Each structure stands twice: as structure tokens, then as C-alpha cells.
Amino acid sequence: MINARTLVIGFDLPSFARACMPHGTCYADRLGVLPVTPGPSGWITVERQTDQIRLHLLRHPTDAPVFWREVYVRDHIMEERFFTLAELAFSRLLVASSLSFRRFRGAYAEVLPWLVRLLGAVNDHFAQELAQRGGDQNQVMARFSVLGLDISPESPQTKKNAKARAERLVPYEDAQYRCEWHGKRVWDRDRVHFSLPIAEHDGRILIGAFVGHLST
Incomplete structure (x- = not known):
């Protein structure tokens, strides 16, 4: 996962298109990553010039619910916001x-x-x-x-x-x-x-x- 305002500097990732979800909008400054070419879904670590970021690769739109379920635990979604994601997850x-x-x-x-x-x-x-x-x-x-x-x-x-x-x-x-x-x-x-x-x-x-x- 990456912050929506953070650019991946110094790395060319031509086979991946960053995609805000759902429907072209960002939720809580988080992004999924939608592969243009086939590949596995899941979390990867991308090395940048100064640090590392975690990205979630989505092979197919049907993999999106798994991403949102992991967001609950990884981002420690607060109780009052739990049901906001329910339809997606x-x-x-x-x-x-x-x-x-x-x-x-x-x-x-x-x-x-x-x-x-x-x-x-x-x-x-x-x-x-x-x-x-x-x-x-x-x-x-x-x-x-x-x-x-x-x-x-x-x-x-x-x-x-x-x-x-x-x-x-x-x-x-x-x-x-x-x-x-x-x-x-x-x-x-x-x-x-x-x-x-x-x-x-x-x-x-x-x-x-x-x-x-x-x-x-």
C-alpha cells in the first residue's frame, strides 16, 4: 500500500498501472495496483531511493475484496469506519x-x-x-x-x-x-x-x- 500523495521515484514499473479504488477514487489515501500484464495478486515491497513502500497487486477486479479485507487489519481501521468498507470487502x-x-x-x-x-x-x-x-x-x-x-x-x-x-x-x-x-x-x-x-x-x-x- 502507498500513500496516494506519494510518488514512486526512480523506478519504472511499465507493467503496472496504479489504480485508485473504488471507481477511480481514493479511500483513506490508499491505492491498489492493477497489473496490466498477468501475474499473482498480493503484497510486494518496492525499493525506492530513500525508503520502501508496500504495494498490493491486483491481478483481476475479483481479487479486490481480499485487498480490502487486509486493509482492515493492516491499517487498523477504526471501529466507527468499519462498515464504510463492508460493501467492498x-x-x-x-x-x-x-x-x-x-x-x-x-x-x-x-x-x-x-x-x-x-x-x-x-x-x-x-x-x-x-x-x-x-x-x-x-x-x-x-x-x-x-x-x-x-x-x-x-x-x-x-x-x-x-x-x-x-x-x-x-x-x-x-x-x-x-x-x-x-x-x-x-x-x-x-x-x-x-x-x-x-x-x-x-x-x-x-x-x-x-x-x-x-x-x-
Whole structure:
């Protein structure tokens, strides 16, 4: 990554075009780098005359979400700006207006790396895994376990609890959706509750609650 006002002095990089993102504008003085010729995506260090800079190479526009997810952690994006990047980093997710980091028990800096990994995996894999596994919840859980993430649907006991069911019903636009799956950071705290893919929102998934722990 480089500062948008910093020039790369003394180096000719003809195979790369610097590109502000998204859509030709710079976000927080940060730039991605879009290769004109094929090559791998990822971070590289460029030596300048007086120092070094870090650049992120984008092989294809579809690699952009990974770039933005890394920005969260590399740039220590502040809590109040987290949702500004959400559409860029997690395009297949919807976010409830009620989400608040204060409802986690862990501090923001502690929760952030795990949260970015979880949302990225739900964005990239959850709907696909449900479809490929024929809705087999255990297989979906096992797939996420391979990714180092603990997710699960609510237990039969929780589904019988009227209060618990109500806590998982989240308003979004003109409807309410049940967020009955959750990812957990630690066995006894810090949950992210999310819905099944929502047909009327092009199969996107609603992130409905950040919490320490809901009723069971």
C-alpha cells in the first residue's frame, strides 16, 4: 500500500498501472495496483531511493475484496469506519443497522482479525457450501472448521425457546429475517449471528447481530 500523495521515484514499473479504488477514487489515501500484464495478486515491497513502500497487486477486479479485507487489519481501521468498507470487502453480505461492536465482550482490536476472517468466509463460502452439501449442516460446519472457524446453527433446544427465537429475528428494510447460524470467537463469548441466503436479496446473507452471547 502507498500513500496516494506519494510518488514512486526512480523506478519504472511499465507493467503496472496504479489504480485508485473504488471507481477511480481514493479511500483513506490508499491505492491498489492493477497489473496490466498477468501475474499473482498480493503484497510486494518496492525499493525506492530513500525508503520502501508496500504495494498490493491486483491481478483481476475479483481479487479486490481480499485487498480490502487486509486493509482492515493492516491499517487498523477504526471501529466507527468499519462498515464504510463492508460493501467492498464483503459484497455478498447485508449488515443490520443495529450492529455494534460494544456488544462483543472482547475489545475491538482483539475481535477485528477474527471478525474479518469470519465475514470473509461467510461471504465466499457459506451459500455455496449449503448448496453443494444439500443443506447438510454438519458438512458445512466441517468445511468451516477446516478454515479455522467455528460456526453452527442454533440447537433444537434454542429453537424451542420463544425468547431465544425472538432475539434472532432481525429487521432489514421492510422485513425480518431469522439469523439462526452463528460464528463464535471463543467457546463462551463473542458471536456473530447470520441468516441463510435470502432469495429476495439475490441470495445475500444478513449479518444480524454482534453479541457476547444470546439466550439459548
